[in-house]
C-alpha cells in the first residue's frame with residue numbers, strides 16, 4: 001500500500017435525475033482522522049456507502065487500500081473496512097447476543113449462525129467491548145440496549161476485523177450529553193492510537209468533532225465545499241456556505257462550536 005487507504009477521483013452517484021454526489025475528489029491517508037460535516041441531505045451517508053463498497057459510483061473512480069474498485073475481490077476487501085451506523089443497527093435482530101454480534105464481525109457477519117470461534121476471537125471481542133465500556137453487556141440481547149449502548153457495541157463490532165479504514169456514520173446521534181461526551185472521549189483515544197485504522201466520522205454538528213481529528217470535509221448538495229486539514233477548512237465562511245446560514249465558529253484549542261449570527 002502506498003500510504004493512502006482511499007482515493008476518490010471525480011466520483012458521482014446518480015439516481016434517476018438526482019445527483020446524490022458529484023465531482024468528489026478525496027484522498028484518505030492511513031494516519032488521517034477525518035470528519036465529514038454537512039446539513040441533512042448533503043450526501044454524507046452516500047459518500048460513506050461508496051467508501052465502504054456498499055454502493056458503486058455512477059462516474060469517477062474509487063481506489064481502496066491500493067486496489068482500484070472492481071478489480072479486487074470485494075469480499076476480501078470488506079473485512080478491511082469497518083462500518084458502524086444506524087443502517088447496521090437496523091439489520092441486527094433484537095435477540096442477537098452482543099458478544100455474538102461482535103465476534104461474528106470477524107467474518108463480516110451480522111450475528112452468529114453456528115460457526116465456531118477460537119479463544120483469540122473471544123478474547124478480542126471481549127477486549128473491544130471492554131475498551132468501549134460495554135463489557136458488562138456481552139450476554140445481553142442487542143434489542144434490550146439503550147441507544148448509547150448500541151452505538152458503543154456497534155463501534156466495538158466494527159473494529160473486530162482489525163480494519164484499515166473505519167467509517168462511523170453519526171456515532172453521536174441520539175445520545176444524551178453525558179453519552180456524547182463519553183463517546184467523544186473514546187473517539188479521542190482512538191484518534192490518538194497510532195495502531196488505529198484511518199478514521200472517517202460523519203456528523204451534522206461541529207460540537208461532535210472529536211479532539212485529535214486531523215481533517216474535515218464540508219459537504220452541501222452532493223458536492224464538497226472544502227476539504228483538508230481541520231483548521232484550514234473550519235472557517236466561518238466555509239461552514240456558513242455548507243449550512244446555508246451565517247455562522248460564528250469558535251475553537252477552544254480542543255473542541256469546536258458554531259452558532260447563527
Ligand SMILES: Nc1ncnc2c1ncn2[C@@H]1O[C@H](COP(=O)(O)OP(=O)(O)OP(=O)(O)O)[C@@H](O)[C@H]1O
Pocket residue numbers: 015018020038039040041042043044045046047204
Ligand atoms: N435511492 C435514492 N433515490 C433518490 N434520491 C436518493 C436516494 N438515496 C438518497 N437519496 C437522496 O440523496 C440525498 C443525499 O442523501 P444522504 O443520505 O447521503 O445525505 P446525508 O448527508 O447523509 O443526510 P442526513 O444528514 O439527513 O442523514 C438526499 O436528498 C436523499 O433524499
